[in-house]
Amino acid sequence: MGMNMTEKILAKHAGLESVRPGQLITCKLDMVLANDVTAPPSIKEFEKIGRPVFDRTKIALVPDHFTPNKDIKTAELTKTVRDFARKYDIVHYFEIGRVGIEHVILLEKGIVAPGMLTIGADSHTCTYGAVNGFSTGVGTTDLAVALATGEAWFKVPETIKVQLTGKKPGNINGKDVILTLIGMIGVDGALYKALEFAGEGVAELSMTDRFTISNMAIEAGGKNGIFPFDEKTKAYVEGRVTKAYEAVEPDVDAAYCRTVEINLSELRPVVAFPHLPGNTKRVEDIGEIRIDQVVIGSCTNGRIEDLEIAASIIKGHKIHPQVRCIVIPGSQQVYLEAMKEGLLEIFITAGAAVSTPTCGPCLGGYMGILGAGERCVSTTNRNFRGRMGHVDSEVYLAGPHVAAASAVLGKIATPEEVG
Amino acid sequence: MKLEGKVWRYGDNIDTDVIIPARYLNSFDPAELATHCMEDIDTSFAKNVKAGDIMVGGRNFGCGSSREHAPVAIKAAGIPVIIAANFARIFYRNGINIGLPLLEIGSDVEKIKADDTLRVDASTGTIENLSTGDVFRAHPLPGFVQDIARAGGLINYIKEKK
Numbered sequence: 019m020g021m022n023m024t025e026k027i028l029a030k031h032a033g034l035e036s037v038r039p040g041q042l043i044t045c046k047l048d049m050v051l052a053n054d055v056t057a058p059p060s061i062k063e064f065e066k067i068g069r070p071v072f073d074r075t076k077i078a079l080v081p082d083h084f085t086p087n088k089d090i091k092t093a094e095l096t097k098t099v100r101d102f103a104r105k106y107d108i109v110h111y112f113e114i115g116r117v118g119i120e121h122v123i124l125l126e127k128g129i130v131a132p133g134m135l136t137i138g139a140d141s142h143t144c145t146y147g148a149v150n151g152f153s154t155g156v157g158t159t160d161l162a163v164a165l166a167t168g169e170a171w172f173k174v175p176e177t178i179k180v181q182l183t184g185k186k187p188g189n190i191n192g193k194d195v196i197l198t199l200i201g202m203i204g205v206d207g208a209l210y211k212a213l214e215f216a217g218e219g220v221a222e223l224s225m226t227d228r229f230t231i232s233n234m235a236i237e238a239g240g241k242n243g244i245f246p247f248d249e250k251t252k253a254y255v256e257g258r259v260t261k262a263y264e265a266v267e268p269d270v271d272a273a274y275c276r277t278v279e280i281n282l283s284e285l286r287p288v289v290a291f292p293h294l295p296g297n298t299k300r301v302e303d304i305g306e307i308r309i310d311q312v313v314i315g316s317c318t319n320g321r322i323e324d325l326e327i328a329a330s331i332i333k334g335h336k337i338h339p340q341v342r343c344i345v346i347p348g349s350q351q352v353y354l355e356a357m358k359e360g361l362l363e364i365f366i367t368a369g370a371a372v373s374t375p376t377c378g379p380c381l382g383g384y385m386g387i388l389g390a391g392e393r394c395v396s397t398t399n400r401n402f403r404g405r406m407g408h409v410d411s412e413v414y415l416a417g418p419h420v421a422a423a424s425a426v427l428g429k430i431a432t433p434e435e436v437g
Numbered sequence: 438m439k440l441e442g443k444v445w446r447y448g449d450n451i452d453t454d455v456i457i458p459a460r461y462l463n464s465f466d467p468a469e470l471a472t473h474c475m476e477d478i479d480t481s482f483a484k485n486v487k488a489g490d491i492m493v494g495g496r497n498f499g500c501g502s503s504r505e506h507a508p509v510a511i512k513a514a515g516i517p518v519i520i521a522a523n524f525a526r527i528f529y530r531n532g533i534n535i536g537l538p539l540l541e542i543g544s545d546v547e548k549i550k551a552d553d554t555l556r557v558d559a560s561t562g563t564i565e566n567l568s569t570g571d572v573f574r575a576h577p578l579p580g581f582v583q584d585i586a587r588a589g590g591l592i593n594y595i596k597e598k599k
């Protein structure tokens with residue numbers, strides 16, 4: 019029996035010929051990631067082990083959640099990360115002014131690559147499946163041990179194959195695909211499992227679409243969400259990834275525990291209602307839902323293509339008078355490109371706020387906290403109760419197209435309604 | 438390890454944002470986290486929980502963020518074991534790694550109600566509901582995961598192996 023992509027990467031890093039679902043293995047890690055929330059407790063645990071870091075070139079420390087620091091406590095957290103980075107001369111440490119959201123910059127800078135095995139003390143570490151890597155989120159203790167040993171244990175997951183068919187309509191993007199999938203299989207539909215994307219529909223998806231889709235594998239409970247390597251992947255990683263890498267493809271007789279099919283041509287713009295990412299509905303079916311805020315950004319949809327989509331809809335319009343629209347580029351590079359392309363001008367003249375790169379409102383950290391009863395359409399990935407502020411506030415998840423249209427019309431809307 | 442305590446009962450998909458909201462993630466002091474544990478869905482928990490009480494959830498307990506602050510907050514609140522139908526993957530790892538036993542009992546969990554009293558043997562996975570007389574068996578932990586649990590968490594386990 020052959021292996022699928024996840025099994026191939028795990029086997030290789032465990033030094034084994036092959037692995038089977040359920041097997042417990044220990045793997046060598048190519049990259050170990052933490053942020054300003056998870057690195058400080060990891061560092062504390064790491065110090066208990068009493069060893070130096072395993073490899074200063076294979077650690078990425080990205081203070082993105084509360085950056086620039088929102089208060090004294092977060093300043094102390096970032097300082098812990100900074101001091102550690104200096105002490106061990108960590109190569110991939112990002113200071114304010116150079117930092118962006120971890121899952122945007124690790125890809126953008128080619129720090130993660132096809133075939134690589136990455137763990138991160140952040141649940142959205144699964145994003146790197148988009149470039150044909152295996153990557154998954156862990157907690158602070160796993161991270162601490164990884165910093166010291168460069169290894170982690172895994173249970174080889176079963177894999178769900180997501181067969182993508184059909185042509186993708188122009189007004190559909192990665193967010194519609196992944197929210198539709200989570201709506202179909204549920205927020206625990208891929209619990210303990212890998213998602214593997216396949217089929218001729220993959221070629222229809224831009225790299226940005228794939229980043230959004232892999233990013234939200236965790237919202238279906240998944241361990242990772244991996245895409246095959248193709249011309250688009252190659253074009254993306256070329257010029258970014260400097261190390262040698264080895265892409266993987268599934269064997270023809272690879273095993274899957276289940277196959278789910280999504281016909282891209284049948285997709286419509288969707289939105290996930292509070293308080294679960296699986297409460298997916300077609301925007302055209304929901305009636306009028308007035309909103310107070312729109313957030314465009316995050317590791318899910320904070321890339322240049324996302325901002326281009328949003329700007330193309332907002333251009334020539336004003337943000338609705340009852341709506342606060344906050345646009346957050348995912349990295350300094352995205353910010354700069356948005357400036358050069360004139361997107362920032364479109365947002366600002368329309369009456370939107372544009373922020374320096376940060377996670378900020380995505381996790382209810384700062385920069386756009388919701389009050390009681392307020393509704394927000396957000397391009398982020400979680401709409402749990404209280405995620406963006408007051409427990410009685412509501413978050414509706416959508417792609418940049420629906421978010422932008424909603425910002426203009428003051429209600430959850432499709433881009434077509436903006437006209 | 439034998440434990441006996443009163444049940445705090447929660448439903449399906451209890452996420453890490455309600456276990457410990459992000460507004461408190463500027464600290465990782467367990468005692469401070471414990472004072473805010475579950476407050477967005479249950480304001481009485483942090484105030485009234487007694488050391489030794491047992492938390493029981495439904496499906497996909499601990500879904501969402503990788504924040505280890507979540508199991509840490511529950512443990513620091515005095516809960517020595519969590520029982521659920523099943524757990525979200527990262528939360529499960531984190532529980533094991535910090536030495537907080539997590540027992541999965543599938544749909545049997547529906548037979549446990551708020552304020553029931555349970556007797557739990559975390560090492561064998563046997564759960565007795567003293568209020569109803571029901572007895573449940575949790576799925577056993579795989580081999581070296583048991584070793585991690587026995588060592589009191591992953592850090593101790595790694596130190597022992599060194």
Ligand code: SF4
Nearest residue numbers: 142316317377380381
């Ligand atoms: S943007 Fe949101 S989901 Fe992504 S890493 Fe930051 S807080 Fe987490």
